[in-house]
Amino acid sequence: MMVQIAFLAASALVFLGISGVILRRNPVVMLVSIELILNAANIILVASDRMHGTTDGSLFVLLLMPVIILEILVAFAILIALFRGESNADVDELSSMSG
Amino acid sequence: MSLLSTILMALFGLVATGGAIAVVWGRDPIQSITALFVTMAAVGLMLITLGAYVIGLIQLFILSGVLFVLIIRKAVWLPWGERSRDSIPSTSTFGWILLIVLLLMLLNSVFQTEMDPGMYAESMPSAPDESTINWWYALGLLIILAIAALVAMRIGWNKSAEAGDRGGIA
Numbered sequence: 001m002m003v004q005i006a007f008l009a010a011s012a013l014v015f016l017g018i019s020g021v022i023l024r025r026n027p028v029v030m031l032v033s034i035e036l037i038l039n040a041a042n043i044i045l046v047a048s049d050r051m052h053g054t055t056d057g058s059l060f061v062l063l064l065m066p067v068i069i070l071e072i073l074v075a076f077a078i079l080i081a082l083f084r085g086e087s088n089a090d091v092d093e094l095s096s097m098s099g
Numbered sequence: 100m101s102l103l104s105t106i107l108m109a110l111f112g113l114v115a116t117g118g119a120i121a122v123v124w125g126r127d128p129i130q131s132i133t134a135l136f137v138t139m140a141a142v143g144l145m146l147i148t149l150g151a152y153v154i155g156l157i158q159l160f161i162l163s164g165v166l167f168v169l170i171i172r173k174a175v176w177l178p179w180g181e182r183s184r185d186s187i188p189s190t191s192t193f194g195w196i197l198l199i200v201l202l203l204m205l206l207n208s209v210f211q212t213e214m215d216p217g218m219y220a221e222s223m224p225s226a227p228d229e230s231t232i233n234w235w236y237a238l239g240l241l242i243i244l245a246i247a248a249l250v251a252m253r254i255g256w257n258k259s260a261e262a263g264d265r266g267g268i269a
Contacts, residue, residue, distance in 0.1 A: 002108045006145060009112030013119050013138070020123035028128035032135040036119050039142045042158065046151045061154050 006047035013040035027082075031075050038068050108148050115141035 013036045020033025042064065045057035118138030125131035140159055147155030 001105050002149065005105065005108045005112050006149060009115050009145065012112075012116040013142075016116070016119040016123050024123065026128055026131075029122070029125065029131045032122050032128075032131050035135055036122060036138065039115075039139060042154070043142060043145060046146050046149050046154060049151070050149050058151055058154055061151070062157075065154075065157055 003047045003051045006043050006050075010040040010043040010047070013037065013043070027079050028076075031072070031079070035068070035072070038064065038071075104148055108145060111141045111145045111148065114138075115145065 017033045017036035017040065020036065021030050024030055024033065042061050045061050045064075049055060049057040115138050118134045118136075118141060121134035122131045122138060125134055143155045143158030145155075146158055149155075
């Protein structure tokens, strides 16, 4: 039952994370929505371990966590650099990084 | 599996989902980041309840704790208007949330006597007795949480006092 609840909560986080990425235009909100999806991945991997009695998923989580930290730090650094001095932050108006 | 574990799991799952809703529909980015902290803390507690103690603690303290403080303190200087700045919580709030987490962990460790020792303990060839490792884990968790909460609250009090002098940004 506990594992099923974990999967249910992870599904909700994935759904809300995708909604945030699609619906919101603020880059910070989009970024933290991606964090929601990554958190859901953590839950699913650990819950799968619990269900199957293995430890492979936990190893993936341990590898995923530095990636999450680096992603947050690098993305926020870019956002701060891009939107410094701006009164409004909207990804639709962002053109300074276009190729 | 005890009924308490299932109830705790459902509770943490609800908190995580509620936090995620607040992330997506928050009024401004600072609120979304604050809600993300709540979500990540709840996810960390879910992982601990599932038996992944190490990963859960990393989630609680590195991802949700340290990054929250770093990002909030950095975000104070982002120019998103005065309304965003007014909604920034003080770091003492962070300490209080940690204290609540401490109480939840206390409940989890004291009443859940058949708590699983965790996949790491199971995979170790010379894993200690289950009841022993349970209480040592619980004791270690409580000490770490208590120290972290006290430190966070101490920092929060100092920063709140400084912020009051500067006009309320904390």
